[in-house]
Amino acid sequence: MYNTEHKPYFSEELLRWYEINKRDLPWRRHRDPYYIWVSEIMLQQTRVDTVIPYFHRFIEHFPTIQALADAPEDDVLKCWEGLGYYSRARNLQAAARQVTELYEGVMPSGKEEVSGLKGIGPYTSGAIRSIAFNIPAAAVDGNVMRVLSRFFLIEEDIMKVKTRTKMEDLVLTLVPEGRASDFTQGLMELGALICTPKSPKCLVCPVMEHCSARLEGKEESLPIKTKAKPPRREDRLTAIVEGTGVHAGKILIRKRPSTGLLAGMWELPHVLVDSGEVPPGSLSESEAMNHLSEALLIEGVPVTPNSYVMNTEHIFSHIHWHMGVYRCTWQDAPITGLQAAESAAAYETGIEHFRWIEVEDMERYAFPNVFIRILNAYFSL
Ligand code: SF4
Structure with missing residues (x-):
């Protein structure tokens, strides 16, 4: 069993820190679910700095879900050129077509509706629903699992589905009332800026006082992750x-x-x-x-x-x-x-x-x- 004693502390300190330290990212300037969706798909396996110019270009070419749905596939791929993992772009367009056909071009907010869109897995669904609609939903990716493994000393393999499910349940118990959007973004931001894979910056971390991994000297050895097979x-x-x-x-x-x-x-x-x-x-x-x-x-x-x-x-x-x-x-x-x-x-x-x-x-x-x-x-x- 992991350490659950300091949940309120974790959530409060994280939110306080996020309000002061959040980066000014283009998709954070609006709560438009389409922008959040595009950014989350682009950010999979890709760094923020790389994504920013692509995001601007993509939104300029396809400013709405309808515009994306109507575009020729070649134009969408051309706009994605260089970002890699091109199935993301094709799925994004297929899902935009689903939204126009099923929901009159308006992004839905329900769990089943969002998860039913092409290319949207549990993480992206949680991210869109919590960030854009402020609904308590878990968006658990590698960054978030790293932070949670360390703070709560979860010494289980994060490659296992069981561990991910456990972390999703944990996140839902951490989201403060009415703050789902900031909480999700704060958790992602902490993983990206402070609780980094190598050499986490514990000395400037907002939750360092009660971080179990830091207190036990295990911050560098967590999370536990079995190695994927080499390509x-x-x-x-x-x-x-x-x-x-x-x-x-x-x-x-x-x-x-x-x-x-x-x-x-x-x-x-x-x-x-x-x-x-x-x-x-x-x-x-x-x-x-x-x-x-x-x-x-x-x-x-x-x-x-x-x-x-x-x-x-x-x-x-x-x-x-x-x-x-x-x-x-x-x-x-x-x-x-x-x-x-x-x-x-x-x-x-x-x-x-x-x-x-x-x-x-x-x-x-x-x-x-x-x-x-x-x-x-x-x-x-
Ligand atoms: S104290 Fe260190 S290990 Fe713990 S959450 Fe903060 S950065 Fe991560």
Whole structure:
């Protein structure tokens, strides 16, 4: 059982501290549930400083739930470009469409209604309901669990659902009457500014006097968190395909499928090196170029790789891409094999998910960060 003796002290001191120390963040200037919602989705896995310019840009482009619901998906992804975890943007738009269809464009405040919206889990639901509507609701994420684990000396694995549920119950007993909005934000702010993962600033912490972890010297060892599995390695060969003939001076990009990883975003053509057949990273340059041209031909992209450009990496939560990038030329010569010939013809006539672009066209397509890095390096060669 954890220490519950100092609950009123914790809540009062936290609120007092928050009133004086809260940061002036753009989404805090209004109680508009849409703003709170957008900010909370953007802040998942992302730092406040990174989010601020994106938030301004997003609200400028899509000032209301209706505007977001009505926008083409490509525009939403373009506005999100660089923030990562793009399913957040797609879900946000899908949920905006739900709100317009089911609630006439007005964000609901009920637990079931909010939780029923796409991309809104228990944390975001709690954040929106408490911050925007001042309803006592628990918004428990990693930051909040860290603060609570330490103050109340909860020595249980925060990766377990049971522990999270326990913390949600605890939060509901801590929210002072009529102060849900400030309490939620105060708890988040304390985790972000003072009770940080490493080297918590206990000496300036508003609740240090009765913090159990600090009193027992355990502030650095809490919370208890089992390590997530490291992301799986994938070796990928990427082609910068330079056009010839009418496409001279342009390069080929393709659109990813509308579901799954990086759904609906644009990228350079790339192929997986099967690690079952080839040990990771063991291909020589000529082997890599052969594999790239053969694998792309099977996909109907006929190219001749010419030279190595760069290596780069991208880490998703569950996959780690190691990418070798090669400069290639589009093969104008007739390709043997019916499939390749048909596909080549299809590209020439502008198949839906491929485009030939120049540097200026990068503005019009949403690319994941890793491809922006490669394209910027290539275009500045
Ligand atoms: S005293 Fe230290 S460990 Fe305790 S809540 Fe404050 S910053 Fe966190």
